[in-house]
Amino acid sequence: MRALWAALVGIVGLSGSIWASAGPAxxxxxxxxxxxxxxxxxxxxxxxxxxxxxxxxxxxxxxxxARHRDADFLKGFLAQPHARPMRGFTLSKREIDDVTAYIATLGR
Ligand code: HEC
Known part of the structure; x- marks a missing residue:
């Protein structure tokens, strides 16, 4: 039983460090x-x-x-605020990647 726990803790600890080394972003x-x-x-x-x-x-x-633009265009476009009413509104790189991934699903 003790060995089983040790193995489980080891697995959890290892995967934890893999996530950590991948970086938060x-x-x-x-x-x-x-x-x-x-x-x-x-x-x-x-x-x-x-x-x-x-x-x-x-x-x-x-x-x-989605039908006219590719991911590179979207990432570049969304790195800058657009549409003046949204002044001061910026997306993080992570949010840009998520929105780009979502828009890509619409083009199929
Ligand atoms: C205040 C209104 C407004 C909001 C909010 C807004 N947009 Fe826009 N967006 C526009 C307008 C107007 C255009 C077309 C004119 C332009 O390109 O600036 C546009 C253009 C775009 C384009 C370029 C389309 C093309 O093919 O040239 C993309 C991509 C886009 N928006 C994505 C987004 C995303 C993603 C969000 C939310 C995170 C967002 N927009 C929020 C008004 C808005």
Missing amino acids: RAVAPSPEVGSEIAARWCAACHVVSPSGAGTDAAPSFANI
Whole structure:
């Protein structure tokens, strides 16, 4: 029993250090799910962010963007604030990766 515990603690400890060495910003792959939540919270006021659905014509829909833009464009574009009403609004690199991953799911 004691040996089993030691083995379990060892496994947990080892995987813990693997996560830690990956660094906080890149511990897991970009998440379309998180990107979807960011889009709903920060982008939906102007963009239609769902795969389909009604919205405003003020800004291109994310589904449309997904069909015309690639990930490199999105990452570069989103590194800068856009649309003047959103002054002072910036996404972290992590958030940009998540939103880009989400938009990519809309282009299929
Ligand atoms: C205040 C309104 C507003 C908000 C909020 C907003 N956008 Fe925009 N966005 C626009 C407008 C207007 C355009 C088109 C004009 C431009 O490119 O600046 C645009 C353009 C874009 C484009 C470029 C489309 C293309 O193909 O050129 C991308 C990508 C984009 N927005 C992503 C986002 C994301 C992601 C968010 C949320 C994190 C967001 N936007 C929030 C108004 C907004």
